[in-house]
Amino acid sequence: MQPHDLAARIAGRAPGLSAKTAIVLGSGLGGLADEIADAVRIPYADLPGFPASGVSSHRGEVVLGRLAGRAVMVLSGRAHTYEHGDARAMAVPIATLAAAGVETLILTNAAGSLLADVAPGQPMLITDHIAGAGPNPLIGVGGDDRFVSMVDAYDPALRALARKVAKEAKIPLAEGVYMWFTGPSFETPAEIRMARVLGADAVGMSTVPEVILARHAGLKVLALSMITNHGAGMTGRPLSHDETKSVAAEGAARFRRLVAGIVAELAA
Numbered sequence: 005m006q007p008h009d010l011a012a013r014i015a016g017r018a019p020g021l022s023a024k025t026a027i028v029l030g031s032g033l034g035g036l037a038d039e040i041a042d043a044v045r046i047p048y049a050d051l052p053g054f055p056a057s058g059v060s061s062h063r064g065e066v067v068l069g070r071l072a073g074r075a076v077m078v079l080s081g082r083a084h085t086y087e088h089g090d091a092r093a094m095a096v097p098i099a100t101l102a103a104a105g106v107e108t109l110i111l112t113n114a115a116g117s118l119l120a121d122v123a124p125g126q127p128m129l130i131t132d133h134i135a136g137a138g139p140n141p142l143i144g145v146g147g148d149d150r151f152v153s154m155v156d157a158y159d160p161a162l163r164a165l166a167r168k169v170a171k172e173a174k175i176p177l178a179e180g181v182y183m184w185f186t187g188p189s190f191e192t193p194a195e196i197r198m199a200r201v202l203g204a205d206a207v208g209m210s211t212v213p214e215v216i217l218a219r220h221a222g223l224k225v226l227a228l229s230m231i232t233n234h235g236a237g238m239t240g241r242p243l244s245h246d247e248t249k250s251v252a253a254e255g256a257a258r259f260r261r262l263v264a265g266i267v268a269e270l271a272a
């Protein structure tokens with residue numbers, strides 16, 4: 005099925021609701037989908053090309069409805085490159101968002117902090133990225149528009165809005181550069197030291213391919229991390245996905261407030 009057919013299928017399930025904002029929910033952040041008013045849920049299984057995510061903290065459905073009074077399309081569950089080795093894992097959903105008339109994409113994820121003073125539970129605004137890991141998701145795509153500029157890929161106006169909303173809500177918002185490792189093993193302490201030298205402030209296993217795909221599709225991007233741990237070797241403790249899930253759940257209420265506050269300020 006082509007993206008515009010998928011967009012039509014989604015629109016057919018929620019007549020009269022045309023969302024200009026979409027949100028991808030990361031690990032432990034699925035609870036935001038429960039705050040959507042008048043929610044219409046479409047399982048990814050009904051949308052050929054949408055991924056079946058095998059990660060325990062990810063659902064697999066599109067949720068259409070309203071958040072903070074604004075029409076939104078929520079992708080509850082993402083596919084990661086580490087699941088199939090395919091950096092294009094989110095290509096169909098993102099092309100579908102663009103075909104559906106979405107203009108702004110808010111990406112969320114769980115990430116490890118490389119900054120001693122940015123602690124688990126804190127949200128971080130992503131200002132830029134280092135695609136340290138896998139292949140580019142546009143490999144194999146034709147046309148000159150594959151040569152996507154990644155300057156200001158993380159939209160400056162949306163970043164300013166996130167800062168303003170966080171300040172007004174008294175939510176301490178860290179910010180920095182996110183470096184993509186494919187995972188699924190966590191980084192080694194040596195890789196974390198390398199990432200710090202290279203200028204990264206956080207590490208994670210998602211988002212970067214989605215940002216590239218979204219910029220290719222002409223979407224404006226805002227990306228927010230939920231810091232769930234310090235990078236490997238920074239605390240002396242091993243990392244675990246259970247920790248990622250439980251810390252994300254603890255900080256989730258504040259994170260959801262931040263996202264809802266941002267959505268409230270976006271065009272209806």
Ligand code: HPA
Pocket residue numbers: 114115116117185187190191207208209232233234235236243248
């Ligand atoms: N590394 C990579 N991905 C992550 C981490 C991490 O430390 N924490 C949450 N997701």
